Amino acid sequence: xxxxxxxxxxxxxxxxxxxxxxxxxxxxxxxxxxxxxxxxxxxxxxxxxxxxxxxxxxxxxxxxxxxxxxxxxxxxxxxxxxxxxxxxxxxxxxxxxxxxxxxxxxxxxxxxxxxxxxxxxxxxxxxxxxxxxxxxxxxxxxxxxxxxxxxxxxxxxxxxxxxxxxxxxxxxxxxxxxxxxxxxxxxxxxxxxxxxxxxxxxxxxxxxxxxxxxxxxxxxxxxxxxxxxxxxxxxxxxxxxxxxxxxxxxxxxxxxxxxxxxxxxxxxxxxxxxxxxxxxxxxxxxxxxxxxxxxxxxxxxxxxxxxxxxxxxxxxxxxxxxxxxxxxxxxxxxxxxxxxxxxxxxxxxxxxxxxxxxxxxxxxxxxxxxxxxxxxxxxxxxxxxxxxxxxxxxxxxxxxxxxxxxxxxxxxxxxxxxxxxxxxxxxxxx
RNA sequence: GGAGAGGUGCCGGAGUGGUAACGGAGCAGAUUGCUAAUCUGUCGACGCGCACGUGUCGCAUGGGUUCGAAUCCCAUUCUCUCCGCCA
Numbered sequence: 364x365x366x367x368x369x370x371x372x373x374x375x376x377x378x379x380x381x382x383x384x385x386x387x388x389x390x391x392x393x394x395x396x397x398x399x400x401x402x403x404x405x406x407x408x409x410x411x412x413x414x415x416x417x418x419x420x421x422x423x424x425x426x427x428x429x430x431x432x433x434x435x436x437x438x439x440x441x442x443x444x445x446x447x448x449x450x451x452x453x454x455x456x457x458x459x460x461x462x463x464x465x466x467x468x469x470x471x472x473x474x475x476x477x478x479x480x481x482x483x484x485x486x487x488x489x490x491x492x493x494x495x496x497x498x499x500x501x502x503x504x505x506x507x508x509x510x511x512x513x514x515x516x517x518x519x520x521x522x523x524x525x526x527x528x529x530x531x532x533x534x535x536x537x538x539x540x541x542x543x544x545x546x547x548x549x550x551x552x553x554x555x556x557x558x559x560x561x562x563x564x565x566x567x568x569x570x571x572x573x574x575x576x577x578x579x580x581x582x583x584x585x586x587x588x589x590x591x592x593x594x595x596x597x598x599x600x601x602x603x604x605x606x607x608x609x610x611x612x613x614x615x616x617x618x619x620x621x622x623x624x625x626x627x628x629x630x631x632x633x634x635x636x637x638x639x640x641x642x643x644x645x646x647x648x649x650x651x652x653x654x655x656x657x658x659x660x661x662x663x664x665x666x667x668x669x670x671x672x673x674x675x676x677x678x679x680x681x682x683x684x685x686x687x688x689x690x691x692x693x694x695x696x697x698x699x700x701x702x703x704x705x706x707x708x709x710x711x712x713x714x715x716x717x718x719x720x721x722x723x724x725x726x727x728x729x730x731x732x733x734x735x736x737x738x739x740x741x742x743x744x745x746x747x748x749x750x751x752x753x754x755x756x757x758x759x760x761x762x763x764x765x766x767x768x769x770x771x772x773x774x775x776x777x778x779x780x781x782x783x784x785x786x787x788x789x790x791x792x793x
Numbered sequence: 794g795g796a797g798a799g800g801u802g803c804c805g806g807a808g809u810g811g812u813a814a815c816g817g818a819g820c821a822g823a824u825u826g827c828u829a830a831u832c833u834g835u836c837g838a839c840g841c842g843c844a845c846g847u848g849u850c851g852c853a854u855g856g857g858u859u860c861g862a863a864u865c866c867c868a869u870u871c872u873c874u875c876c877g878c879c880a
Contacts (some may be wrong), residue, residue, distance in 0.1 A: 413840055417849040424812080424849085427861040431811045434860090446860045453860085616803055616837085618819065741803090741819065747837085 374406055374474075387480045390487045390696030398477055405470040412466060416459035423452040475584065479731040481696050482668075482705035488695030494708070495695065500679070501688030503712050504770050512715040513768040514646030516777065517543065520792050525646070535636070535644075535651035542792045546767075546779070547654060549786030550760055551629050554656035554681070558757055561677050563627035563658050568607035570630055571598040576610040579736040581702035581728075591633050600633035604657035605754045609732060612661055616747060617740040623670060624661040627757065629654065647761035648720065654760040660753045661738065664730070667751035668705075671727045674755045675707055678723055681758065684782045687766050688712040690719065704729045709758075711766040720762040725755030 377384060381399055388395035426449050433442040486495045517523035522543025528536040539547050559565050577583035577599050582590060591600040601607055608628050617624075632655050643649065658677070662670045675691065682689045694706040703726040710719035730749035733739065739747045771778045776793030784790050 410840060413849080417840065420850085421848055424861085428811075430860045435811085442860075449860050618803085743820090746820090 374402075377402060378406070384480055387483075388478070390481045390485055391478060391699065392487075392489060392697050393478070395477065398473070402470065402473045402477065405466055405473055409463065409466045409470055412459060412463045416456055416463060419452055419456045419459060423449055423456060426452070478701040479704045479728065481699055482727070484693065485699060485705055486693065486695045487697075489697040490695075491698050493695040494692040494698055496690055497693050497707070498679075498691040499689075500683065501686065501712075503688045504714060506714050506769075506772065507774060510715050510769070510772055512646065513713070513765040516768045516772060517646065520777065522546070522792060523647070533651070535649070537647070537650065542787070542789065545787055545789075546764065546783070546792070547760060549783050550758075550763060551654060551656060552786050553783055554758055555627060555629055557681050557684075558627035558656065558658055558677075563625040566608065566611075566626050566628045568604065568611070568628055568630065570601050570607075570633075571596075572601055572606050572610065573598055576606055576613070579610050579613050580606045580732050581735065582606060585701065589635055591635060601630060602634050603632050603756075604628045604630040604655060605659060608657060608659045609752055609754065610736065612738050612750075613736040615738055617661070617738075617750065619663070619741060619743060622661060622663055622740060622750065623666065624659075626659045627656060628659075629656045631655075647765045648716075650761055656757055656760075658755050658757045661733075662751045662753065663740070663742075664748070664751050667727050667729065667753060670751075670753055671705065671707075671725065674725050674753065674757075678709055678725065678755065678757055682709065682711070685763070685767070685780045687763070687770060689722070700724075700726065702726075702728050702731050704731065709756075711762060713762075713766055713769055715769040715772075716765075720765060721759075722762045722766070723756040723758050725753070727751065727753045 377399060381403065385395045385399055426445055430442045430445050430449075433439070433445070486493065488494065511519065514523075514525070517525070520542070522540055524538045524540055525534075527538040528534075531538075555565055571593065574583060574597065577590065582599075582602060590602050592598075593600070607630070608626050611626070612624065631652055633652050634650075636649060636651060647653075658674060660670050660674070679691075689709055689711045692708045692710065694700075694703075694708060699706055706724055706726040708721050709723035709725070711722050712718075713720045729751050732752045733749045736752075738750050738752065740750050742748050767780065768777055771780065776791045779787050779790050779792070
């Protein structure tokens with residue numbers, strides 16, 4: 364008989380720190396008391412059931428051994444008597460097993476409703492308006508008379524064709540042409556080079572993932588609607604490289620000296636994105652398919668926030684090289700993703716649109732993902748511990764492109780940032 | 794798509810009905826006059842116990858047969874080899 368057992372090391376943590384956790388979750392405007400209460404109740408129920416069943420099975424195992432011995436010594440008569448006893452035990456343990464499975468499922472489901480616990484530095488707040496600006500760099504350029512938003516520039520220079528994308532697929536699937544396509548490729552190469560120079564190992568991953576992968580990083584089951592689902596094969600188009608890349612380490616027990624693991628990878632990303640409309644989704648602002656270069660790290664818990672900072676510094680350096688005005692926000696509890704403990708958003712200023720555009724999101728998930736991924740390591744005492752996972756965009760292409768097009772436009776054409784010229788092979792789009 | 798073989802612990806690898814050999818890695822302890830060797834123990838998950846301990850589960854997954862299943866049966870799934878198709 365096999366039992367579904369959730370490896371929820373977090374349960375012990377919840378048991379011991381219920382009050383603190385409930386208080387921390389208040390930052391998400393979540394009344395966690397009942398959620399936690401429910402979990403603890405189911406947990407207790409489950410443990411009681413398991414103890415009971417273990418005892419029954421132990422007895423049954425013992426009898427089976429005795430029966431085996433009796434047969435061997437030719438005492439079939441006595442063996443048969445014992446057999447009768449085991450029947451009742453068997454039925455009882457079967458029922459207990461079913462009950463245990465049911466409670467375990469309930470417990471799992473109850474646990475999935477609890478989001479990650481926000482880091483102490485996370486500000487409370489309801490929406491993106493309450494996010495805390497922690498850094499700002501770069502001057503916002505004064506644009507020439509008649510400066511255009513990027514979708515008009517795209518048309519003027521014939522580098523991105525949104526209508527063509529509509530024809531062959533639908534809205535939100537742009538077609539890049541000529542120097543536009545080349546600039547995309549240049550950005551991807553440039554980002555990957557920067558990341559590998561910083562010590563991240565470049566990898567290429569599948570763009571379709573199975574359900575277990577979606578579950579591991581937290582897209583499933585709750586954010587199912589965000590992903591494109593290929594029904595015939597039950598696979599999902601990745602919404603970000605985070606999913607396949609982090610899942611590379613799923614079901615692993617790493618040695619201490621394997622850590623940290625630093626990966627970078629380029630993938631297209633696919634998002635169904637129900638919702639918004641109007642100018643906010645115009646042009647490159649929000650797409651169903653876009654390109655992104657991602658960085659992913661696996662760390663010992665005691666190093667993970669240092670790692671988060673180093674990721675932030677790394678992205679700052681790239682934006683500085685591109686000479687784009689940007690700011691960094693620390694997401695408030697209300698805006699923080701379900702699986703994240705602390706997230707910094709990078710936003711670049713889109714001059715012609717006069718608004719900030721998110722181009723990177725850097726998060727520490729602590730052990731939230733690794734718990735689902737069963738991603739562990741042996742600590743210095745040889746004890747198995749959950750690792751911490753982190754990831755960030757480095758960087759998302761469309762809005763960086765939008766920022767470049769708008770901020771670098773001149774009467775003569777769109778200038779290419781110096782660092783990109785070796786990659787594009789041209790210095791102006793005209 | 795057709796045919797065959799296979800899936801055993803962190804890794805390798807035995808095991809065809811009596812309750813997971815053996816080897817390696819890692820860790821812990823012991824020991825030896827030096828970056829090493831040797832010996833012993835430990836090794837995944839979930840419980841119970843203050844604790845020394847101890848119970849259950851784990852042989853791809855889910856069922857079934859049996860007092861007892863890695864082993865027998867059914868379904869599913871994945872991998873490999875050959876054929877077909879093909880970038």
